Amino acid sequence: MRALLLGGAGFIGLHLARRLTRDGHAVTIVDNFSRGRDDADLAALRDTPGVEIRNGDLTDPATWAALPHGWGQVHLLAAVVGVRNVESDPARVVRVNTLAALHLLDWIRPDEKLFFASTSEVYAGGVDLGLVPVPTAEDVPVVVADPTAPRFSYAISKLLGEAAVLHTARARGLSAVVGRFHNVYGPRMGADHVIPELSLRALRAEDPYRVYGMDQTRAFCHVDDAVEAVVRLMDTPAAAGGVVHIGNDAEETNIGDLAKLVLRVAEFDPRLDPAPAPSGAVARRCPDLSRLRALTGYEPVVSLEEGVRRTFAWYRDRWPR
Numbered sequence: 001m002r003a004l005l006l007g008g009a010g011f012i013g014l015h016l017a018r019r020l021t022r023d024g025h026a027v028t029i030v031d032n033f034s035r036g037r038d039d040a041d042l043a044a045l046r047d048t049p050g051v052e053i054r055n056g057d058l059t060d061p062a063t064w065a066a067l068p069h070g071w072g073q074v075h076l077l078a079a080v081v082g083v084r085n086v087e088s089d090p091a092r093v094v095r096v097n098t099l100a101a102l103h104l105l106d107w108i109r110p111d112e113k114l115f116f117a118s119t120s121e122v123y124a125g126g127v128d129l130g131l132v133p134v135p136t137a138e139d140v141p142v143v144v145a146d147p148t149a150p151r152f153s154y155a156i157s158k159l160l161g162e163a164a165v166l167h168t169a170r171a172r173g174l175s176a177v178v179g180r181f182h183n184v185y186g187p188r189m190g191a192d193h194v195i196p197e198l199s200l201r202a203l204r205a206e207d208p209y210r211v212y213g214m215d216q217t218r219a220f221c222h223v224d225d226a227v228e229a230v231v232r233l234m235d236t237p238a239a240a241g242g243v244v245h246i247g248n249d250a251e252e253t254n255i256g257d258l259a260k261l262v263l264r265v266a267e268f269d270p271r272l273d274p275a276p277a278p279s280g281a282v283a284r285r286c287p288d289l290s291r292l293r294a295l296t297g298y299e300p301v302v303s304l305e306e307g308v309r310r311t312f313a314w315y316r317d318r319w320p321r
Contacts, residue, residue: 001025004071004112006058006104007078009036011189012117012181015223016075016230017045023231026050030067031078032057040318041188058100064107073234075115076104076161081154082192083278090153097157105168114176115234116165120247121155122180124282135219137288138180138243151280162243175240177233182247182287186223186307187314194255195220195308198262199315207270209263213277214256219286221248222307225300232296239295245287248300252286261305265312 003020005013008029013036017027029045032055036042046053056063058078078100080086080093101116108114125145126132132140142159144152162178169176185195201209229246233239253261256274263269277283292298302310 001072002070003027003073003075004067005029006074006076006100007031007036008075009033009038009042009053010077011186012184012223012226013075013077014041014045014188015186016077016227017051019227019231021045021048021051025072028052028054030054030056030058030063035080035082035190037188039188058103059096061103064103067107069109069112071112073113073115074104074108075117075230076101077117079117079154079157082190083151084192086154087150090150093153094157097154098160101161101164105164108174110173112174113234113240114165114169114174115230116161116176116178118158118162118178118180118243119155120180120182120245120285120287122159122162123285124155124280125152127282127284134284135249135286135288138245138291149280166241166243169241175237177239178243179230179233179246180243180287181221181226182245183218183220183285184223184226184246185220186311187318189223191319194218194258195262195311196315196319198259199266199312200319202262202266202268202312203316205268205270208273209259209270210273210275211256211259212275213281214259214274215254216277216281217252217254217284217286218258219247219249219252220258220304220307221246221300222302222310225302229292229296229298232298233292236295242291244292244295245289246292247287247289248302249287249289250300251304253304258304258308261308262312265305265309
């Protein structure tokens with residue numbers, strides 16, 4: 001099988017590329033390296049037989065015109081994401097994420113299966129307003145509580161992409177799955193997410209050690225489990241045409257306990273300094289995975305402690321500080 005990973009040099013993309021190549025598939029990655037890193041991990045993948053890496057801007061029609069067809073799977077993982085990007089330039093978030101999705105739908109052929117990466121952020125407004133239960137299922141209403149809030153730009157861009165993918169798939173007979181990722185973490189995800197950020201500050205021996213939003217809760221999913229879910233969904237014809245959560249509902253934790261776990265792994269014992277949660281951060285997030293289980297039999301296997309240990313070790317050994 002030939003797989004095209006759009007945004008494949010990024011966090012989930014690289015881990016998915018590794019898995020597909022281990023399974024014997026040929027992989028082509030397209031990335032403009034605005035977020036994806038051309039580092040040792042990507043270099044090792046580049047040297048793997050059957051892997052091709054192309055530099056391309058998915059908002060530019062010329063990039064699509066140069067791409068061949070004949071893919072067994074196409075994964076749209078590319079997006080502008082991250083709180084700093086969302087707050088500093090929300091218009092760019094909407095423009096880039098929307099153009100990438102719309103150009104893809106103009107380009108793709110009906111015999112090429114599509115995976116569209118979406119996000120649990122689409123539920124934040126409903127959770128904050130008390131309209132959406134947690135754990136959250138896919139069929140609850142999605143609410144944009146305040147379209148002027150910069151943080152909502154990411155969710156809005158993904159909801160637009162979901163609608164475009166699902167309606168285009170229905171109209172053109174395209175096999176497409178929308179996967180809403182819930183707090184996926186692991187090695188090589190950058191420094192702007194909570195587990196890497198906590199890890200790097202522990203490695204720098206920050207004392208007092210600031211913890212933002214200690215009482216907020218999340219259900220974190222290790223990237224290996226997330227990739228397993230993607231692989232299974234793309235091998236499940238019944239998943240086509242739907243929205244499916246990807247995450248880990250087994251170990252919901254608050255951020256204070258997560259920080260203590262990171263510090264225990266780091267063997268560092270500073271004084272904790274509680275601080276307010278980042279503006280716009282939802283108080284609780286946990287997916288209902290009933291649909292994913294029913295479709296694929298998926299169960300997460302990487303415990304939070306094991307996943308944090310793997311992630312911390314990668315940042316200790318590979319990330320500058």
